[in-house]
Amino acid sequence: MSRRSKQIDAFFQQGERLHAAGRLREAEQVYRQILTADPKHADTHHMLGVLALQTGQADAALNLLDIAIALKPLSSAFQLHRAHALLALGRAKEAIPACKAALRTQSRNAEAYQVLGHAYTDTLEPAEALRAYREAVRLKPDLPDLFNNLGTALRNLGWLEEAEDRLREAARRAPGDMGVRLNLSSVLKELGKLPEAEILLREALRARPADPVLLYNMSLLLLLMGRDAEAWPFWEHRFAARATMDRGLRQPQWDGSPLAGRTLLVHAEQGLGDTLQFCRYLPDFGGKVVFEAPPRLLKLLSTLPGAPPMVPAGAALPPFDLVCPLMSIPARIGVPIPSEVPYLAAEPDRAARWRDRLGTEGYRIGIAWQGNPGRIEDRGRSIPLREFAPLAAIPGVRLISLQKNDGTDQLADGPIVETLGPDFDSGPDGFLDTAAAMMAVDLVVTSDTSIAHLAGALGRPVWVALRVVPDWRWQMGRADSPWYKTMRLFRQTERDAWGPVFAAMAAAVQSEASPR
DSSP, X not given: OOHHHHHHHHHHHHHHHHXXXXXXHHHHHHHHHHHHHOTTOHHHHHHHHHHHHHTTOHHHHHHHHHHHHHHSTTOHHHHHHHHHHHHHTTOHHHHHHHHHHHHHHOTTOHHHHHHHHHHHHHTTOHHHHHHHHHHHHHHOTTSTTHHHHHHHHHHHTTOHHHHHHHHHHHHHHOTTOHHHHHHHHHHHHHTTOHHHHHHHHHXXXXXXXXXXXXXXXXXXXXXXXTOHHHHHHHHGGGTTTTSSOOOOXXXXXXXXXXXXXXXXXXXXXSOHHHHHHHXXXXXXXXXXXXXXXXXXXXXXXXXSTTOOOEEETTSOOOOOSEEEEGGGHHHHHOOOOOOOSOOSOOOHHHHHHHHHHHOSOSEEEEEEOOOOTTSGGGTTTSOOGGGGHHHHTSTTEEEEEOOOSTTGGGGGTSSOOBOOOTTTTOSSSSSHHHHHHHTTSSEEEEOSSHHHHHHHHHTOOEEEXXXXXXXXXXXXXXXXXXXXTTEEEEXXXXXXXXXXXXXXXXXXXXXXXXXX
């Protein structure tokens, strides 16, 4: 090694010592001086990339790491930190080959398997994530947060009992990690162990009382337990928790006080079903209100009695002074659920056309079975169409599909179901034909989708099939809904077992349909 190389090596070691001691600015100065002397010093580009990652500069880190890899392509550490940078930039799909490149060079690199698991988790491939985390555990079980990662992957696959075991192990290994307590609480909630889940969340909140993720999760648990008044203030933290995207408006948030001549903008959030569920609150407070709504729902929402002026999302907004997300209204005005139905209506002429088209023969059941498969929340909510077979087997019953797009491929192999043709809700306005067809059937039977909310808002008889632990709005154990007077809830008693649910529905349909 030449004298110059020895000097650079000594200088680099000094930079590493400063870096390890947390003296990042001084370390960066040393690294920059090395690059002045030797612009092709790969390890220095790498360490500058690591430093940039530590200081939240993921773009700069990626550029530096790419330079380092071009100079030294076979370094496992360089590829691994590149994967970290890509994950920080939200480019999880690109992080996967970076992790695999690290593993080609160093096949027993447990951290590379752990980061590969993170990448697969972010690309919604939980089975691949689980394989990666399990390999990391085999190689190096004491890696920080690894059992927490493993428990999360198991939860994402729906393997809740094993997820609970792994997360309890994670809690034992890191008793002060409130993130582990949060994840364990979520799994316990999904297993129906609600009191224990609440204890864990409250313990975490005592340690981190301002943590928005903990506060938001507490709201979901309390809502599921039917403790709405207690839950709504916690619910307000969903934006800070990044569970819901902030609209980004600069006007002050409305606190529920009288508008006193000011104009309030209420904006929709989350899914179409949420808008149908919460739009009932709009007429409940005085003053000048403008509602920014999903464009597809404008025509349907215009049937809401006392509806304020509406603008489609994406259009220019009129002047306004205050802002309120639609689903924040209960927290801000402190009123019970307005349960009066119907509060939306089908177009009379359209409803008459669908009554003529469907006729009066038989006991007509409109059905929907599939939500959005791209959302992780859909796991356990959607139902295979074949599960509706007990209803189709009842003499005189007609199953009529209200399903659009996702899930319609199951019609070829499921029970006999009437479809409503390619023109059914084919226009730019959403649910107009669906609402009209609901007025022409005797009953709606659906999974937990927006169809349930529409039928409830129209005041139609609607039965909803629910998993053991459902979404928060359906609460636990009850057969009715505080949101919709005409709704009946049929619940699984065993996870993933829809057979008993539809057997109970079939028995109920027979008792209702027989007199007709």
